[in-house]
Amino acid sequence: MWGIGVGVYFLGLFHRASLGVAGNDALDQLSISSTALGTLVMVHMGIYALMQVPAGLLIDRWGARRVLLAATLTMGSAQLLFALSTNFGLALLARGFLGAGDAAVFISVLRLVAEWFPRRRYALLTMVTALLGMLGNLVATVPLVLMLEALGWVKTFLITGAMSCFYGLLLLKPALTAPYREPPGEAGTKQEAPSIVNEALRNFRIAWRQPETRLGFWVHQSTMSVGTYISLLWGYPYLTNGLGYSNEAAASMLSIYVIANVATNFVIGPLAGRRPGWRLPLAFWTATAVLASILTLALWPGAGPPVLVVALTFAIFAAGIPASQIGFHLARDYNPSKVIGTATGVVNAGGFTTAMIAAVVIGMVLDIGAQGGVAGLNNYRWAFLVASSIAVFSFLTMAVSALSVRARALARVAEGIEVLVPVRERTWDRIWRAVTR
Numbered sequence: 001m002w003g004i005g006v007g008v009y010f011l012g013l014f015h016r017a018s019l020g021v022a023g024n025d026a027l028d029q030l031s032i033s034s035t036a037l038g039t040l041v042m043v044h045m046g047i048y049a050l051m052q053v054p055a056g057l058l059i060d061r062w063g064a065r066r067v068l069l070a071a072t073l074t075m076g077s078a079q080l081l082f083a084l085s086t087n088f089g090l091a092l093l094a095r096g097f098l099g100a101g102d103a104a105v106f107i108s109v110l111r112l113v114a115e116w117f118p119r120r121r122y123a124l125l126t127m128v129t130a131l132l133g134m135l136g137n138l139v140a141t142v143p144l145v146l147m148l149e150a151l152g153w154v155k156t157f158l159i160t161g162a163m164s165c166f167y168g169l170l171l172l173k174p175a176l177t178a179p180y181r182e183p184p185g186e187a188g189t190k191q192e193a194p195s196i197v198n199e200a201l202r203n204f205r206i207a208w209r210q211p212e213t214r215l216g217f218w219v220h221q222s223t224m225s226v227g228t229y230i231s232l233l234w235g236y237p238y239l240t241n242g243l244g245y246s247n248e249a250a251a252s253m254l255s256i257y258v259i260a261n262v263a264t265n266f267v268i269g270p271l272a273g274r275r276p277g278w279r280l281p282l283a284f285w286t287a288t289a290v291l292a293s294i295l296t297l298a299l300w301p302g303a304g305p306p307v308l309v310v311a312l313t314f315a316i317f318a319a320g321i322p323a324s325q326i327g328f329h330l331a332r333d334y335n336p337s338k339v340i341g342t343a344t345g346v347v348n349a350g351g352f353t354t355a356m357i358a359a360v361v362i363g364m365v366l367d368i369g370a371q372g373g374v375a376g377l378n379n380y381r382w383a384f385l386v387a388s389s390i391a392v393f394s395f396l397t398m399a400v401s402a403l404s405v406r407a408r409a410l411a412r413v414a415e416g417i418e419v420l421v422p423v424r425e426r427t428w429d430r431i432w433r434a435v436t437r
Contacts, residue, residue, distance in 0.1 A: 002116055002125070004170050005064065005109040006132045008072045011164050012105040014136035015075050015098055016044070018160065020232050021145050021251055022153075024240065029153050032088050034237075034375060038363025041233045043092055044099035045356030049349040051103035056345030057200045060338060064108040064115070069171040071108065074101030076164030083157030106133070107344045110328060114340055122332055123273020126325050131265050134321075137231070138258040142251045200342075207343035211405050212334035216327030216343075218398035219280075220350035222287040224324035226294050226391055227317035228355035231257055234362050234383075235314070238297075242380040243304045253314060260315035261322065268322040272329055276421040279326045280402050286323035287398060289316045291391050298384035304377050324351055333420055354394055358387045403432040 019026065023037055030036075059067050075098055082094035106129075113125040147156050207213045230238075231254060239250035268286070272279050293313040297305065305313070327350065331343040362383040369379035409423045 001065065002109070002112045002129075005068055005112045006129055007167060007170070008068050008164075009105050009109050009129060009133040010136040011072065011167060012075060012102045012136070013133045014140045015079055015160065015164070016102055017137045017140035017232055018079075018144060018157075019095075020254060021141060021236050021247075022148060023233055023237055024247075025148060025153060026091070030085065030088050030091050033363075034366040034370070035360070035363040036088055038233065038360045040091060040095045041229070041359040042356045044095045044102070045228075045352045045359065047096050047099035048103045049353040049356060051100055052107070052345035052349040052352075053200060053204050053342055054345075055104035056107055056339075056342035057203055058104065059108055059111050059341035060203065061199070064111040065171055067104045068108045069168055071101045071104045072164045072168045072171065074098075075105075076161045076166075076168070079157050079161030079164065081161075083154050083161060103345075107341055107348055110332075110344055111341050114332065114337075123269065123329060126328060127265050127269025127273070127322065130269070130322060130325060131262055134258055134261050134265075137261070138255060141254045141258060142248065145247055145251045203339045203342035204346065206339050207331070207335055207346050210334050210343070211401070211408060212330040213343050213346055215398070215401045215405050216330035216347040217350040218394065218401045219283045219287075219330070220324045220327035220347050221354045222391070222394040222398040223283060223290060223320040223326075224351040225320075225354035225358065225394065226290050226387075227257070227320045228351060229359045229362065229387070230294075230314070230317050232355070233359055234380075237375070238380045238384075239310070241374055242377040243310070253310065256311050257314045257318045260318035264315075264319040265322040268319065269325065272326050276329075276333075277423070279329060279421075280406075283323055283326045284399070284402065286319055287395050290320045291388070291395050293317060294384055294388050294391055298381050298388055300381075354390055358390050361390070362387050403428065407432060407436070 019040065026032065026037060026040070027034075055067065078094045078097035078101060081097070082091060085091040085094055109129050110126060113122060113129065117125055144156070147159075151159070235254060235257070236250050239245040239253055240247065245253065268282055272282060293316040296309065296313055300309070327347040328344055331347045332340060335343040365383040365386050366375040366379050369375060369382055375383075406423055406429055409419045409421070410425055410429060412419050413423065
């Protein structure tokens with residue numbers, strides 16, 4: 001069951017990342033501006049983020065397998081429509097449907113992990129899920145560029161869309177009972193099921209009330225949003241139009257991003273799983289490095305940063321993806337089983353909400369600076385600098401949330417109450433306590 005779910009995630013990441021190397025083709029195919037191109041990603045990411053809580057609720061209510069079946073059929077149909085799109089309106093509709101299908105995939109697979117494996121395996125399986133899914137992102141770099149050059153826009157997206165639709169056949173087999181699924185309530189205690197809206201609101205309130213869920217939301221946002229809009233949209237045009245890379249060289253740089261993602265997963269994933277006390281330091285320092293990297297691209301003088309610097313910044317952006325999974329660990333550990341899907345969806349909305357906003361903001365700045373022409377390096381510098389202000393806000397909010405959660409845990413320890421992750425008071429905790437008194 002988990003393996004079939006990972007296959008859907010592989011396809012989902014491939015579809016999601018496909019516009020990353022097809023962005024320049026989309027400008028010509030659809031005759032659109034940079035702002036419109038950013039809007040395609042905004043709609044995908046926006047619907048993805050908005051659908052996180054409803055998707056979590058559907059998973060909690062109907063089960064991960066059924067939701068995955070609906071998701072892969074929706075994504076496949078969306079890519080078929082995208083292949084036949086000849087104008088911005090159809091392309092926008094297709095990307096919207098793609099975002100709706102994509103929204104349910106990762107949290108569905110994480111729900112399968114929670115139901116089919118013991119708690120001690122959750123961090124490892126989350127890491128492995130992300131690694132296998134990133135193979136789809138890897139295929140959406142150099143192989144997709146070659147496919148677009150050989151087959152063209154229509155055939156390429158028709159083939160990739162059909163793949164998802166056919167894959168859905170694997171999910172038609174009835175599911176077995178998961179060994180770690182929480183049993184239903186006691187027999188004979190029939191209760192009227194709440195409406196789906198009331199259940200969504202109730203689950204959201206339960207999840208959001210947990211300070212650790214809110215911290216997970218900000219961790220996810222501050223670590224992965226920059227890498228998302230760089231890898232899904234603006235990294236490729238920045239490399240080709242801004243730095244003058246060839247299509248193949250730009251795709252290869254995005255491949256470095258994927259490879260770095262895989263490599264850092266093997267470091268951050270096990271550490272976060274085996275050393276719960278290291279989770280927040282890992283998230284903090286990764287978010288710091290991500291913020292420093294986007295500022296490096298924005299502020300590097302002259303003809304732009306050298307290849308090694310660009311590769312290093314892309315690798316750091318990639319490290320933000322496994323670091324963002326720390327948010328899922330927080331949701332898994334501090335929420336009741338019945339709302340894990342919803343809590344995971346809330347966390348997952350964090351990074352994608354910011355990525356959606358930043359993608360459009362970058363497009364708008366590029367259009368203003370380029371004034372109808374092709375955006376150059378200076379235009380990308382200004383665009384990344386504006387986007388950096390969003391990253392600064394996410395970083396500061398995560399830091400404040402982390403200090404608040406630590407203060408709560410330290411207060412419980414002082415009262416002799418057991419906490420899930422042991423904490424030791426640090427200088428910054430004392431400063432925070434003095435400031436908030």
